[in-house]
Amino acid sequence: MRKSRSRLGLLRDNLSSRRAVDGEITKDAIVATVQRILWTAPVMAVGNFLAALGFWFQEEPTGATEILWRELIIKANLLISVLDLGVWIVAWIIKGRKASFKIQTILVYTVVAYVLATGLGIAVIDTLVMASITPFLICITVVGTFYYVPPRNSLLIFFLSFIAFRLAFVFFGTLSTNMLSSILINGLVANAMGLALSIVNWQHFRRARLQEKTIAKQQTQLTQMAYHDSLTGLPNRHFLDELVEREVALVKRGQIESSLIMCDIDHFKFVNDTYGHLAGDDLLRAFAQLLQENLCESSTVVRLGGEEFVILASHAAQEQALALAERLRKTIEDHEFTVDQATIRITASFGVAALQGTEGARDYYHRADRALYEAKRSGRNSVQVISEVAS
DSSP states (O other): OHHHHHHHHHHHHHHHHHHHHHHHHHHHHHHHHHHHHHHHHHHHHHHHHHHHHHHHHSOOOSSHHHHHHHHHHHHHHHHHHHHHHHHHHHHHHHHHTTOOHHHHHHHHHHHHHHHHHHHHHHHHHHTTTOOOOHHHHHHHHHHHHHSOOOHHHHHHHHHHHHHHHHHHHHHHOOOOHHHHHHHHHHHHHHHHHHHHHHHHHHHHHHHHHHHHHHHHHHHHHHHHHHHBOTTTOOBOHHHHHHHHHHHHHHHHTTSOOEEEEEEEETTHHHHHHHHOHHHHHHHHHHHHHHHHHTSOTTEEEEEEETTEEEEEETTOOHHHHHHHHHHHHHHHHHOOEEETTEEEOOOEEEEEEEEOSSSOHHHHHHHHHHHHHHHHHTTSSOEEEOOSOOO
8 A cells, every 4th residue: 555655656746747847848838939930920921922912913814703812812911911010029029028928828829820810811712713721731830830839739729720720611612512521621631730740849849958958957967066065065176276266366456355264173083983974974064054154155165175174255355364264263163063963062273374466376275274284283273374475
């Protein structure tokens, strides 16, 4: 029974996760489709206008039916051309103002219905002189290949499209019974083809978006691994090196004053030997969190390795860095850490080196490390500074 419940729970979690992913992909699809509408609407407007001109410059037919057909085709293409420009303007406004997802969705499905309706309208007009659904087929292809629509919505769209197609040709068409049957069958096939195109188009878009999200996630993970310490979650030495290089450049230009503070937990080996290495890891995580909580946003704390940490105190001159280090030393001394269900107190030693702008980043590490060594040598739980430039 427990296994069955566990499997059902796992299945629900998987379905919930899939729905969440599909929801994000649907939002991406709507945004991408609005962009495609923005690109295609003016092209379609020009195409319909040129079609109207083409029929206008053709030799005028002699029969009354053909004359009516020509007039209706010209007027329909001109009207559609104007409406296409209107669609383009609306899409441009919505895109520019970054309208809500709901408004963008309304635009997309309104345009889908509009495109299918224009193709159907011209196809019905064509029945005055021929039995052809080419305009409707073109519009179905546009909807199926240009716009990203989820399969369940595509199924409804093309089902309603066929119903509208059938009603339009039955009530407004001028074809014989046999010809009407042939047209209706062709319309059914055309809508089925549009549905297939739409599903394939959606699956391609979905697969591409999933790949992009996977790549982005992997890149984030690689960046996290390259620039962060896996135990404490703090930035690592690689991150600090790049940060210090930029900070030194600013100091050299006289734009800011900054300092480097090196910190080391006193007698950390005793914690590992007494409580075990897992407890030592817990202490390091708690220690890192305590440092972060007591630093301002302009300062960055980094785990250098083992029980050693470095703080880049940006915009802090030597005296300010000394005051910061002393405040941190006192905070650590007064704090109670919980390790392996035991409450312990620890201390830390600090070495301070101001970034003077006359050396390289390596020299600042060296001076801060010398200052830390002096703090350790003088009895630990203290703050020392090395002011002179290292040779």
